[in-house]
Amino acid sequence: MNLAVTALDSTRGFLSPSGAEIVFVLVGLAVLGAALLTVTTKQLVHAALWLVVALGGLAIEYLLLTAEFIAWVQVLIYVGAVVVLVLFGLMLTRAPIGVSPDADSGNRWIALGVALAAAATLVTLVVDAFRSTWIDLGTVAGSTKANGVTLFRYWVLPFEALSVLLLAALVGAIVLSRREKKEP
Amino acid sequence: MTTTLDALVRCIAVLLVFLVLPLVIGQTEHKVMAHMQGRLGPMYAGGFHGWAQLVADGVKFAQKEDVVPSGADRKIFQLAPAVALLPYLLALVAIPLGPGDLLGQDLDAGLFFVLAVMGVGVLGSLMAGWASANKFSLLGGIRTAAQLMAYELPMLLAAASVAMAAGTVSLTGILGAFHWWWVPWQIVGGFVFFVSGLAELQRPPFDMPVADSEIIFGAYTEYTGLRFALFLLSEYAGILVVSALTAVLFLGGWHGPMADSLGWLWMLLKTFALAFLVIWIRVTYPRLREDQLMRFAWTVLIPLSLAQLALTGIVKVVIS
Numbered sequence: 001m002n003l004a005v006t007a008l009d010s011t012r013g014f015l016s017p018s019g020a021e022i023v024f025v026l027v028g029l030a031v032l033g034a035a036l037l038t039v040t041t042k043q044l045v046h047a048a049l050w051l052v053v054a055l056g057g058l059a060i061e062y063l064l065l066t067a068e069f070i071a072w073v074q075v076l077i078y079v080g081a082v083v084v085l086v087l088f089g090l091m092l093t094r095a096p097i098g099v100s101p102d103a104d105s106g107n108r109w110i111a112l113g114v115a116l117a118a119a120a121t122l123v124t125l126v127v128d129a130f131r132s133t134w135i136d137l138g139t140v141a142g143s144t145k146a147n148g149v150t151l152f153r154y155w156v157l158p159f160e161a162l163s164v165l166l167l168a169a170l171v172g173a174i175v176l177s178r179r180e181k182k183e184p
Numbered sequence: 185m186t187t188t189l190d191a192l193v194r195c196i197a198v199l200l201v202f203l204v205l206p207l208v209i210g211q212t213e214h215k216v217m218a219h220m221q222g223r224l225g226p227m228y229a230g231g232f233h234g235w236a237q238l239v240a241d242g243v244k245f246a247q248k249e250d251v252v253p254s255g256a257d258r259k260i261f262q263l264a265p266a267v268a269l270l271p272y273l274l275a276l277v278a279i280p281l282g283p284g285d286l287l288g289q290d291l292d293a294g295l296f297f298v299l300a301v302m303g304v305g306v307l308g309s310l311m312a313g314w315a316s317a318n319k320f321s322l323l324g325g326i327r328t329a330a331q332l333m334a335y336e337l338p339m340l341l342a343a344a345s346v347a348m349a350a351g352t353v354s355l356t357g358i359l360g361a362f363h364w365w366w367v368p369w370q371i372v373g374g375f376v377f378f379v380s381g382l383a384e385l386q387r388p389p390f391d392m393p394v395a396d397s398e399i400i401f402g403a404y405t406e407y408t409g410l411r412f413a414l415f416l417l418s419e420y421a422g423i424l425v426v427s428a429l430t431a432v433l434f435l436g437g438w439h440g441p442m443a444d445s446l447g448w449l450w451m452l453l454k455t456f457a458l459a460f461l462v463i464w465i466r467v468t469y470p471r472l473r474e475d476q477l478m479r480f481a482w483t484v485l486i487p488l489s490l491a492q493l494a495l496t497g498i499v500k501v502v503i504s
Contacts (some may be wrong), residue, residue: 045260079303080336084306
């Protein structure tokens, strides 16, 4: 939107990465490793905790892209709320210490296929969309102010549509969890 | 070179604050509780009114054997205290002590940063509760999670109200925009935020997750020695962070007479007044039952914080 995009900057090469870029790749590898462990570990609670590592790593990636606001929201929502909810559910139902007997699903190969297809689609899309454009992060493009301006000036309709969707989900959850009162 | 040195000095200063002030709060709690209950509290260690009692406690904890139950998940059990404690150290980095750049690091989204890392701290309790292989610990962990989910929402809404009033989520920016009439304007939000903060710290009257008469000590039942001490320290560090944050958001932080030279003193005074209130509430109020706890969050605090949000919006539109 308001990023300083310079197409085909010949002074930037893949072979002379800056420190931040090296860190970005390393953190990315750590996120990938944690994500793989999340789906392959046989202990359910460990899977949830590896998910914390993966999501926290993603927050660091956002920070490296100077998107500070998004990074903290990522920590607040995913690590602070979603994973806590997952752990709560696991503790309330079944989470033995040690190997969970039913942690393996028969669908694992199908799941792998779907995951690989989704990853291939996304990587192709992103690579094709950006190719060799260079986004200059020198001016803080991901500050809270820039995010707010972009969100409420150019993306108001999707934002409102999402909020209606979430409201519908909320109402649906309440309806589903309400018990019908039996007639006396 | 000077920037490196500057960063180093700031890190050390934050670390010192983190190591000293929670202990001061702990010692204050010893003495205040004792006097409110008509007794003396620790009087001998160190000579003057037992000031060295907490140091002696620390030495005692360090000497104890570090026991890990045989059925426990060792790694997670051992990692949990660090996960509980470190977020509060990180949170302190962003909280301004005085005007200008008297803080660890000025963050663009400082408010979100502090709230986010505080949410991570609760993961430590959950890990401890699950990994201990103990029914009471597990019950404590479940109660912690339920409580966190119920009280996180009003806390965020109350904080959002201040952010709306100031038009920024940077803590220094919020303090920069502060006027004295914000205190009555945001008083409901301040109440909601402080009470939710208490609940997040599992302090009485919201100490259902560690209710000693029912589930021994909740998630921390199986811990001994230094790891147990780290959990205790994280509780006091949490009091410090919640008090300081409430002071910054709702009481104007370093604002006060002669704020340019005495700003840090005002901030410390407000923080410690709130910390005293935390202790006072602990001595005064009985523990809420689990259903009362949940009802209070969903039927009192959330409507109150929404009303505050609406009021903030209306006033903001009227004065702009």
